[in-house]
Amino acid sequence: MNEQSPFHPGELAVQALANEADVAQRNSTVVSKHIIKGALAFIDQQSMTVLSSTDENNHIWTSVLFGEPGFIKARDDQHLLINRQKIIQQPSDPLWRNIEKNSQVGLVIIELSTRRRLRVNGNIKLLPNGQYEVTVAQAYPNCPKYIQRRQPNLSEDILTYQSSKPILGVELTMEQLELIARSDSFFVGSGVDNHHNDASYRGGDPGFVSVVNKGQLLIPDYKGNSMFNTLGNFASNAHAGLVFIDFESNKLLQLTGTAKVLWEQVDETNATGGTKRYWHFNVTSWQETILPPALNWTFFEYSPHNPKPQVLTPLSLMVSNIEQKSARIKLFKLKAKDGGILPAFEPGSHLPIEIKLSATNTVLRHYSITSSSHDNRFYEIAVQQEKLGEGGSNYMHKQLRLGQTIEGQSPVNDFPLSSPGKHHILIAGGIGITPILSMLRHLSQKNESYEIHYSVKSDGDLAFKDEIVKLAGESAHFYCSDGSNVAGVLPTRLDINSLFKHRNKSSHVYVCGPIKMITAVKDEADESNWQESHIHYESFGSSALETDQAVEVKLQKSGEVIVIDPKKTLLDGLLAANIKIPFECKRGECGMCVTEYVEGTVDHRDVYLTKDEKAHSLCLCVSRTKSKSITLNI
Numbered sequence: 001m002n003e004q005s006p007f008h009p010g011e012l013a014v015q016a017l018a019n020e021a022d023v024a025q026r027n028s029t030v031v032s033k034h035i036i037k038g039a040l041a042f043i044d045q046q047s048m049t050v051l052s053s054t055d056e057n058n059h060i061w062t063s064v065l066f067g068e069p070g071f072i073k074a075r076d077d078q079h080l081l082i083n084r085q086k087i088i089q090q091p092s093d094p095l096w097r098n099i100e101k102n103s104q105v106g107l108v109i110i111e112l113s114t115r116r117r118l119r120v121n122g123n124i125k126l127l128p129n130g131q132y133e134v135t136v137a138q139a140y141p142n143c144p145k146y147i148q149r150r151q152p153n154l155s156e157d158i159l160t161y162q163s164s165k166p167i168l169g170v171e172l173t174m175e176q177l178e179l180i181a182r183s184d185s186f187f188v189g190s191g192v193d194n195h196h197n198d199a200s201y202r203g204g205d206p207g208f209v210s211v212v213n214k215g216q217l218l219i220p221d222y223k224g225n226s227m228f229n230t231l232g233n234f235a236s237n238a239h240a241g242l243v244f245i246d247f248e249s250n251k252l253l254q255l256t257g258t259a260k261v262l263w264e265q266v267d268e269t270n271a272t273g274g275t276k277r278y279w280h281f282n283v284t285s286w287q288e289t290i291l292p293p294a295l296n297w298t299f300f301e302y303s304p305h306n307p308k309p310q311v312l313t314p315l316s317l318m319v320s321n322i323e324q325k326s327a328r329i330k331l332f333k334l335k336a337k338d339g340g341i342l343p344a345f346e347p348g349s350h351l352p353i354e355i356k357l358s359a360t361n362t363v364l365r366h367y368s369i370t371s372s373s374h375d376n377r378f379y380e381i382a383v384q385q386e387k388l389g390e391g392g393s394n395y396m397h398k399q400l401r402l403g404q405t406i407e408g409q410s411p412v413n414d415f416p417l418s419s420p421g422k423h424h425i426l427i428a429g430g431i432g433i434t435p436i437l438s439m440l441r442h443l444s445q446k447n448e449s450y451e452i453h454y455s456v457k458s459d460g461d462l463a464f465k466d467e468i469v470k471l472a473g474e475s476a477h478f479y480c481s482d483g484s485n486v487a488g489v490l491p492t493r494l495d496i497n498s499l500f501k502h503r504n505k506s507s508h509v510y511v512c513g514p515i516k517m518i519t520a521v522k523d524e525a526d527e528s529n530w531q532e533s534h535i536h537y538e539s540f541g542s543s544a545l546e547t548d549q550a551v552e553v554k555l556q557k558s559g560e561v562i563v564i565d566p567k568k569t570l571l572d573g574l575l576a577a578n579i580k581i582p583f584e585c586k587r588g589e590c591g592m593c594v595t596e597y598v599e600g601t602v603d604h605r606d607v608y609l610t611k612d613e614k615a616h617s618l619c620l621c622v623s624r625t626k627s628k629s630i631t632l633n634i
């Protein structure tokens with residue numbers, strides 16, 4: 001590790017092998033000796049924390065602590081306190097004896113229900129008052145991408161529970177192998193001696209971990225933040241600890257063993273999400289503990305980002321029809337170039353297609369399929385021309401011609417319909433109608449119960465009105481927020497508040513549109529006590545608005561001032577000025593680019609930050625400013 005980099009040689013080697021060293025360096029600015037201000041209150045609210053520790057034989061163990069909110073607290077931005085009196089007692093957990101000899105710990109403080117997590121590495125010590133104190137060496141928020149949403153429910157008397165003696169073993173039992181094989185998540189601890197331990201979450205669709213034999217597991221490594229803390233630790237020290245939670249029968253299965261990264265593996269079914277990276281975990285020994293029966297879990301949903309094992313088929317598509325659907329929206333009908341049937345898709349899917357922006361610049365763009373998933377003789381995609389965009393939509397509108405061939409891949413679904421049989425409320429804003437239309441076609445075909453609310457700024461943006469009326473009849477509602485007078489369209493903004501007031505809470509809501517609309521739906525659902533698991537959304541990020549102005553960004557720590565063009569996001573403007581800002585999704589969803597501001601008025605356009613957090617932080621990748629200048633705490 002050098003002064004500029006928070007990474008040790010193992011991490012640097014893995015970043016280089018993955019060809020992601022540059023991204024890792026850029027994202028490393030998120031790693032700090034101080035916990036970011038926005039995370040301090042988050043820590044105090046948590047009822048679950050995972051820690052990795054090292055035993056006297058250098059074996060690493062990973063432990064899960066459950067307790068009353070407040071059992072872990074931030075004393076300040078460099079110290080955490082853990083109150084052992086406020087957690088479920090597991091006296092035989094290896095953590096307690098390991099930290100007597102080796103103070104290195106890695107923590108992941110995680111709220112599974114919101115997919116938020118904070119990683120902290122540091123050293124732990126027992127204070128005279130009986131509490132444990134962790135001194136922070138490194139802290140950073142982590143991407144929420146592959147987290148399955150669920151919530152632990154702890155009853156009040158749970159702290160009086162005394163767990164029975166754990167069972168220990170070497171070879172995994174059939175029951176344990178079955179638990180691992182059906183798991184959708186686990187935690188992994190790793191570490192390098194005299195440096196840091198790490199604790200990290202791993203998740204995927206059930207079955208993402210393969211059991212090779214009674215002593216070996218195979219785990220796919222999905223695309224992440226490029227820092228490779230866990231895999232980098234494996235490169236320097238193969239020891240690792242895994243913990244699986246049996247959410248149904250309340251057991252903790254802790255495994256210790258060694259890990260080895262496997263590069264460039266054959267991955268015909270896309271099980272790694274395209275990285276072709278796996279790691280083997282060889283079990284040295286295990287410990288199984290029963291958790292209190294009064295601890296139970298509410299499951300919400302799987303992450304839509306979990307890679308779906310599927311064969312990604314390259315497609316050669318021919319443009320068989322182009323139709324202008326509104327002033328800015330064109331519909332493209334695409335057929336297989338060889339005239340055959342196309343791969344099947346689900347409602348809500350998008351189609352990745354290659355767009356040649358110049359002779360040397362080909363980009364992959366994803367457009368939602370609007371046509372019926374019951375007919376895969378063709379795909380229809382609708383594209384809105386974004387004058388301030390990066391060129392993809394302009395190419396589609398101005399250069400793509402009838403009969404032309406375009407290369408793509410089989411459709412991918414990150415926005416699936418769920419719970420058939422319930423009432424479905426479909427909400428679309430502007431071009432967000434595209435996946436919603438495919439959902440509507442499916443629900444109509446299946447005779448399901450549904451309604452659709454489609455809101456546009458002006459009548460010139462209204463596409464597909466006739467099709468929607470045909471499919472939904474009186475259950476179709478249209479809104480024009482600029483007050484345009486159009487037959488069958490309410491000259492007003494969609495009133496999300498009254499929509500939620502008058503609907504049955506067992507309904508599922510699907511919303512696609514501008515981030516402001518998604519945030520309004522999420523906030524309203526929250527205030528009306530709807531289950532989070534019934535709210536599904538897909539954002540298209542936030543493109544620049546005609547009204548966006550140039551902004552002067554002042555960097556408080558360096559004193560630098562950068563003027564950012566209104567066509568650029570704050571993130572892109574800062575990156576262009578060589579300011580290192582970590583990012584991942586660029587859609588206001590992952591929280592990687594969250595930055596504190598100390599002056600200025602922000603026009604928040606993300607779906608990540610809470611109302612309280614927005615008072616001092618913003619997502620640079622999507623948010624803009626209402627003031628002419630803003631001062632960032634960097």
Ligand code: FES
Pocket residue numbers: 582583584585586587588589590591592593594606608619620621622
């Ligand atoms: S990069 Fe994901 S929220 Fe900004």
